[in-house]
Amino acid sequence: MAKEAKQPKELRPYGEMSQKKLLKEKDALTQAYNDFKARGLSLDMSRGKPSAQQLDLSMGILDMLDGRSIMKLSHGVDVRNYGVLDGLPEAKELMADLVDARPSQVIVLGSSSLNVMFDTVVRGMLVGFAGCKPWCKLPQVRFLCPVPGYDRHFAITEHFGIDMINVPMHHDGPDMDMIEKMVSTDDSIKGIWCVPKFTNPQGIVYSDETIERFASLKPKAKDFRIFWDNAYSVHYLYETIEIPNILELAAKAGNPDMVFEFVSTSKITFSGGGLAAFVSSEANVFEMKQTMTVQTIGYDKVNMLRHAKFFKDKEAVLEHMKKHAEILRPKFEMVLSILDRDLKGRDAGTWESPRGGYFITFEAQDGCARRIVELAKGAGVVMTDAGAPFPYHKDPHDSMIRIAPSFPTLEALEQATNIFTVCVRLATIEKLLKEIE
């Protein structure tokens, strides 16, 4: 996880080159760029989607239910009929198991955990938490946003006019000094977006200390909530990495209701048809069910039973995730090796080597991200928009670029990354030349 700081002998930092050498390098790179461009390629490194090969791993789930198996009623429940607001018992057990919670802390919902987060913010806006005023009745509501982060989190808070405050990310998680100070002094701060394990987009894992400090926050607002999006809880590329159970820690620290955890099987089974779950204190589960009972009669239990039959327990999920890792690992390693080969020592940017999750983040020189993405697009490579991992799409340094290696084939990925590093070098040299002028 350490930054790649060592400089190999072969490559010199662009910053140390003369104007003449830079111009010469620029010419060579422009030539390479135009060659790529002429090929009329259409490549995409923007989408955090599993590949078809990964989805194939879960085809067995389609065969889980037939006339006989579906009629072996789950705890006396006919899954085909109405009822069971908070999810099939078997599905609750499975999702609880994934994050080491009790089934009583779990509600299993539809196929999108994003939707559950959206609904939870809606509940804060219109109903309120813990008997507090609904946020829509307050003059100002603010959320802390560790950056870079997940664009779709920020889109939810932006959609409802919630003000967002950037919090810098460090190598062990977000800046806890800042968070502790703001949360304990400002009661307009009602939430924070967190991806604790294999952050989107950097792949960082929050340290034990970070998580303990989260659990021990002393929020001024009684209805401050940590939106703990544990999207990549079992999404290892290499070894298993456990993080502390924040729900337990928060309960011990006297904050039993401060954490809303979200989990999903979207990147375990089918992204277009998995299960999502809400995990929290029993009191929060009870509170949420008060609104859910108005919202729906229940979510798709047929799909819940199918999942519960496909995965007996967490062990089965972990075995399954190893197969995902076998497909994903070469892709991550391909991207990282090309970054190493072309950029190590150039001082054109830094990146982390994640041990799990779905993304690699390239941190370019300040002011270069937008230009790199533009250049890549010109050569037929779609990257996630520069600025996307920031509230309001504003990257204050214009430096962060999210790379999503999962969806393309290895071959496409190789081509795309080759083009990407040319774009990085070009943009960096353009910038340096401008500074010299």
Next chain:
Amino acid sequence: MAKEAKQPKELRPYGEMSQKKLLKEKDALTQAYNDFKARGLSLDMSRGKPSAQQLDLSMGILDMLDGRSIMKLSHGVDVRNYGVLDGLPEAKELMADLVDARPSQVIVLGSSSLNVMFDTVVRGMLVGFAGCKPWCKLPQVRFLCPVPGYDRHFAITEHFGIDMINVPMHHDGPDMDMIEKMVSTDDSIKGIWCVPKFTNPQGIVYSDETIERFASLKPKAKDFRIFWDNAYSVHYLYETIEIPNILELAAKAGNPDMVFEFVSTSKITFSGGGLAAFVSSEANVFEMKQTMTVQTIGYDKVNMLRHAKFFKDKEAVLEHMKKHAEILRPKFEMVLSILDRDLKGRDAGTWESPRGGYFITFEAQDGCARRIVELAKGAGVVMTDAGAPFPYHKDPHDSMIRIAPSFPTLEALEQATNIFTVCVRLATIEKLLKEIE
């Protein structure tokens, strides 16, 4: 659909009996009631759920997808992966077909149309329609509620503090004079809950004239919306009954965006795992997608494909619904024949004989509904709570009782209805005796 007004020769209205005769009848009924009570029965006529036998009709849906069929990509979409916010093209076509709309007017979502209605009210509250202020920013928001109606509709508006105004139901739909007057003069009225076909709970079908008057409303509020819950669009017990297409009529009348229509397959395939759809003008579909793109990456497309394969078109759905009708019809007829046998001519209440839908409504004498439900419960028969089909659970006449014949077996239904009519007669006589005293 006409009220049963004719009096058969055998039974005399209780109102015409002497006190002595009433007391004698009461004794006999109390004896019958106690006999039932002694049996310790546990019967339920409260739940508008399909029976297991009906759910069996759709078991084939579980076999629609296997490794090969799922990979025949739908319009180039891998249904197992992320994407396609507004629903799989095939599923949009199917749902559009059900209500004679264009696929471009349709969004297919999860398994609960109630949830879609909830989300739509949330959108009104927090985002607003047609550029109008979100309802949560207004001092007062009101909805018209034709009564008796669907308790879960009213629960949504109550949950968000929207004031509800009762509108009486007639035999051809709600009181249009009242609706026209209120909607055109009061801009705090933002919506109305409608079930146009086989209303819940009375089974009434709105007349052509009623629907034309709905389409031609001249609402004072630009963001007034008709919540058109077409829950029973193909749920015939006998002949097919078509109603006018309100979306077309409203567009012709200059109200292209006034109607939100909701459809679902919950009572066509699986109540616990069907499809729900939102149907409206293209402009409203566009507006809704602005929020949906923040809310989710997409709903379960695997289930959409399964449904689209199971039903080729509306004809196939209608054929399938005939099988449902074969199961439901004897149950409705059983209840109606016992009501006829025991109550016709007694002036103890009235009822309609619905041609479709899921419910029969018994309208007792004023002040008797709560007592009847209480008596039934005492004898082991659960009915829907008296008052449930009204906003705030307040039936101003305490007279409406919803009977749900779908879920119990024929035998259980016979027993339960036998007990029910005893309770009706007892409660009516109790009331008459009190009036005499």
